[in-house]
Amino acid sequence: MRFDGVWFRYARRADWTLRAVDAVVEPGQTVVVLGRNGAGKSTLLQLAAGVLRPGRGAVRDRPPTVGWVPERFPADQPFTAGDYLHRMASVRGHDPAEADEWIERLLLTGHTGTRLSDLSKGTAQKVGLAQALTGRPGLLILDEPWEGLDAVARTLIPEIVAEVTATGGMALLSDHRGETAHLPGAIHWSVTDATVQPTAAPPAPSRDEVVIEISVPRASADEAVVRLRASGHAVLGVRDVKGPRSGDSR
Numbered sequence: 001m002r003f004d005g006v007w008f009r010y011a012r013r014a015d016w017t018l019r020a021v022d023a024v025v026e027p028g029q030t031v032v033v034l035g036r037n038g039a040g041k042s043t044l045l046q047l048a049a050g051v052l053r054p055g056r057g058a059v060r061d062r063p064p065t066v067g068w069v070p071e072r073f074p075a076d077q078p079f080t081a082g083d084y085l086h087r088m089a090s091v092r093g094h095d096p097a098e099a100d101e102w103i104e105r106l107l108l109t110g111h112t113g114t115r116l117s118d119l120s121k122g123t124a125q126k127v128g129l130a131q132a133l134t135g136r137p138g139l140l141i142l143d144e145p146w147e148g149l150d151a152v153a154r155t156l157i158p159e160i161v162a163e164v165t166a167t168g169g170m171a172l173l174s175d176h177r178g179e180t181a182h183l184p185g186a187i188h189w190s191v192t193d194a195t196v197q198p199t200a201a202p203p204a205p206s207r208d209e210v211v212i213e214i215s216v217p218r219a220s221a222d223e224a225v226v227r228l229r230a231s232g233h234a235v236l237g238v239r240d241v242k243g244p245r246s247g248d249s250r
């Protein structure tokens with residue numbers, strides 16, 4: 001996908017929010033967009049998603065299926081979470097059952113009967129993420145994904161991004177706090193003074209560590225992640241485990 005001389009402003013006589021953007025995202029690539037508040041990261045992501053149209057220039061070769069998670073999920077809609085996800089899957093031409101995979105993986109099963117407007121902010125963000133992932137997008141766009149999401153979902157982001165890119169998809173994420181430093185192989189763009197430039201990745205922390213796997217009841221997953229983090233541990237991932245328990249038979 002290519003930004004080909006893209007200029008954008010929000011009103012006819014306003015200053016340009018983005019000027020002369022030329023940038024390429026290759027298949028299988030992850031791009032992290034850095035920049036201070038108000039620099040234009042969300043604007044760039046919405047141009048990539050096709051939600052905004054350039055004033056000049058064009059975004060070319062966008063994959064046919066785009067999953068976009070805005071910074072804030074618009075929860076003021078008259079559906080339950082389950083209804084919303086199944087309807088959105090149908091509207092986008094996917095099997096509604098595909099939504100169920102993400103409902104389960106993002107630990108949303110207990111929330112499917114809740115109205116969107118009654119969900120907590122973090123759960124609503126997960127519904128937005130499930131919506132974007134249904135149908136296996138060739139371009140996944142996550143606007144500040146670390147901001148609203150709960151602890152479990154945050155650990156899933158690198159895993160989900162890796163799955164999208166492993167099959168030749170592209171991922172575009174914005175990050176104003178440098179939390180995406182751990183996305184392996186990502187390239188970084190910086191939005192400064194209305195222009196977009198490649199920039200160096202923030203340095204990754206050095207390690208001399210071991211990985212310990214633990215299991216907890218599904219309902220306690222979020223609390224466990226929060227506690228482990230609070231104790232100074234790095235939580236690398238959360239996955240669903242089905243079937244009889246093994247490995248603790250002593």
Ligand SMILES: Nc1ncnc2c1ncn2[C@@H]1O[C@H](COP(=O)(O)OP(=O)(O)OP(=O)(O)O)[C@@H](O)[C@H]1O
Nearest residue numbers: 010017035036037038039040041042043044071176
């Ligand atoms: N709908 C809009 N109408 C007019 N101006 C807007 C609109 N949305 C954003 N802007 C302005 O465009 C500029 C870029 O905003 P944008 O949201 O893209 O920045 P950002 O880098 O994503 O910031 P943040 O990190 O705070 O989300 C800001 O000055 C913002 O106030």
